[in-house]
Amino acid sequence: MLIRRLEITDVRNVKHANIVDLSPISIFYGVNGSGKTTLLESIHILSSAKSFRSHKLKPLINNEAERCVVFAEVAVQGDEDLFHPIGVQRSRSGEGLIKINGENVRSAAQLAEALPLQVINSDTFLLLGGGPVVRRQFLDWGVFHVEHGFHEAWKGFQRCLKQRNSLLRHDRIDGPTLQVWTREYVKLSEQLDHYRAQYLRQFSPVFERCLAQLSNLSGIELRYQRGWAKDQTLEAALAAQSESEQQQGYTLSGPHRADLRILYQGQLAADILSRGQQKLIVCALRVAQGYLLSELNQRKCAYLVDDLPSELDEDHRKALCRLLDELDCQVFISCVDHQDLNGCWQQTDKVKLFHVEHGVVTAQT
Numbered sequence: 001m002l003i004r005r006l007e008i009t010d011v012r013n014v015k016h017a018n019i020v021d022l023s024p025i026s027i028f029y030g031v032n033g034s035g036k037t038t039l040l041e042s043i044h045i046l047s048s049a050k051s052f053r054s055h056k057l058k059p060l061i062n063n064e065a066e067r068c069v070v071f072a073e074v075a076v077q078g079d080e081d082l083f084h085p086i087g088v089q090r091s092r093s094g095e096g097l098i099k100i101n102g103e104n105v106r107s108a109a110q111l112a113e114a115l116p117l118q119v120i121n122s123d124t125f126l127l128l129g130g131g132p133v134v135r136r137q138f139l140d141w142g143v144f145h146v147e148h149g150f151h152e153a154w155k156g157f158q159r160c161l162k163q164r165n166s167l168l169r170h171d172r173i174d175g176p177t178l179q180v181w182t183r184e185y186v187k188l189s190e191q192l193d194h195y196r197a198q199y200l201r202q203f204s205p206v207f208e209r210c211l212a213q214l215s216n217l218s219g220i221e222l223r224y225q226r227g228w229a230k231d232q233t234l235e236a237a238l239a240a241q242s243e244s245e246q247q248q249g250y251t252l253s254g255p256h257r258a259d260l261r262i263l264y265q266g267q268l269a270a271d272i273l274s275r276g277q278q279k280l281i282v283c284a285l286r287v288a289q290g291y292l293l294s295e296l297n298q299r300k301c302a303y304l305v306d307d308l309p310s311e312l313d314e315d316h317r318k319a320l321c322r323l324l325d326e327l328d329c330q331v332f333i334s335c336v337d338h339q340d341l342n343g344c345w346q347q348t349d350k351v352k353l354f355h356v357e358h359g360v361v362t363a364q365t
């Protein structure tokens, strides 16, 4: 189990909740607006210092409070019997404080590393129907957690991209300086591309296995596009685009243009599949990342599943729960009626119910 205890102060309508008896499967149930999603959101804050609903900070903090705090006891990487404290505080003024095991931490990447988390909610559909940025984030989540060199390469790449773009925006281009940054840019881009392509090669069969357990849809293909033409080196692509780059003032090729196209029988899955079928694909994508993380890194991620029953019929609900159950990861679920999830789990002693009402959480015994 990744999270043993969770304490929330002043996140939306949850003034204070101290949940000491979390289970491998924790179900938060209650009527609309009671605060179920807020609980999942609070766990998300622990993994990224922000919400999954919006990037805006102020709406997250209870209307009557100056700051919100989320604290948890989280299993230490490499020794899941040992737990250390992680706390995140966000203030209305924009200030933030992150602490892991009593130490101040400056980067949210350390939170992500300490608490790998996957979210399945209505926004998960964006993996199919949204823009490439969502799919790049999806891919990079996986690479980040399994490839140690990725984060450094990614940070270096962002720095080079910024420098290159700023040089391209100037009226008179400083050719030699641009060349220096381009060389570094190409090197880091190729590294990122290598990591992503390698991850996807390992990911695809795991995804197919997960999807086969969730549905009988066949003919789903994940097609990675690296951000520049297949038959060209990045150097050649940039050279060919240099005039357009100077006119437009930014870099036109590279990993920031990559995409992961999700196709069904050769067409974009988002264009032809039903919403329920799309939900099964996005669930398989998310769950497959957890399986791969566990296979490659012997690490488990936690799942936040907001309103699990929505859009899935009973059989598919059970199939998703079986997959999560077999992954043996910690799952936090929100739903209006917990009876909708009856019969979904093999071992009922792993399941704990929490009733949520006006922001107050009560464990059911």
Ligand SMILES: Nc1ncnc2c1ncn2[C@@H]1O[C@H](COP(=O)(O)OP(=O)(O)OP(=O)(O)O)[C@@H](O)[C@H]1O
Pocket (backbone or CB within 6 Å): 011, 012, 013, 014, 030, 031, 032, 033, 034, 035, 036, 037, 038, 039, 058, 059, 060, 061, 062, 063, 064, 334, 336
């Ligand atoms: N900053 C805030 N301060 C106080 N209350 C807030 C704040 N932001 C949102 N709320 C309220 O907190 C409640 C919690 O909303 P939340 O989305 O967690 O509910 P939910 O139980 O998931 O509902 P649903 O089943 O409709 O999805 C809502 O009633 C909302 O109006």
